Amino acid sequence: MLKVQNLSVHRDGKPVLADVDLTLHPGQMLGVLGPNGAGKSTLLGALCGELKTTGGEVWLDEQPLAHWTGQQRARRLAVLPQTSTLSFAFSVRDVVAMGRLPHDSGQQRDGEIIEQALKAADAAHLQDRSYLALSGGERQRVHLARVLAQLWPGEGGQTLLLDEPTSMLDPLHQHTTLQAVREFASRGGAVLVILHDLNLAARYCDRLMLLQAGRPYALGTPEAVLVPDALKSVFGLEVLVQPHPERGHPLIIAR
Secondary structure (H helix, E strand, C coil), X not given: CEEEEEEEEEECCEEEEEEEEEEECCCCEEEEECCCXXXXXHHHHHHCCCCCCCECCEEECCEEHHHCCHHHHHHHEEEXXXXXXXXXXXXXXXXXXXXXXXXXXXXXXXXXXXXXXXXXXXXXXXXXXXXXHCCHHXXXXXXXXXXXXXXXXXXXXXXXXXXCCCCCCCHHHHHHHHHHHHHHHHCCCEEEEECCCHHHHHHHCCEEEEEECCEEXXXXXXXXXXXXXXXXXXXXXXXXXXXXXXXXXXXXXXX
């Protein structure tokens, strides 16, 4: 479990994130939504320790994040950034295997986990290809498999932070990616995912946070957060909100 209270981040002396109270619960997905520049990636950077906070403290499993060693942290917390760069011609399988480096689980068990993570990310058919020969969307799925392998299977309440994991994907793989993340949470993992697609967030997330100008605007269930007035205020978007005819979650329709 990961939590923060009164989290703030300043850049060049100016606040870019403030007044964030947040707990990521095992078994749940929290979606973070907001317009460009709202502070979403800054929030993720602060939660994983990449960015220095100017207020509040990040706690991982009831201990300050700074108290964990690098290897200990990597066994409990994985991050998928918005862009992942790799300039060597590793095979896809070798890239995913990097997720197992913090562990001492043995070659056989690591191999089993790599296979399962590749399958979950719909990347098993790519495993023998060179990473550099892949499209942008294929690379994104490979890195998803890597972070899933790092925390697999997620039953111990490990925390997964993802920054726009569907940004380069076709519609089918947007859903397969979020289904894989949803299944990770269902096994007991805690997930924070930054998304831009309101309908994907409504379908897959248990809770949503709306960020506006670096501050939380709303936090709650999709039904409570995805309402016309809030979306108008945060995004400047006029919408209709209706229940999905089959699943019941909010369906957002631009007017």
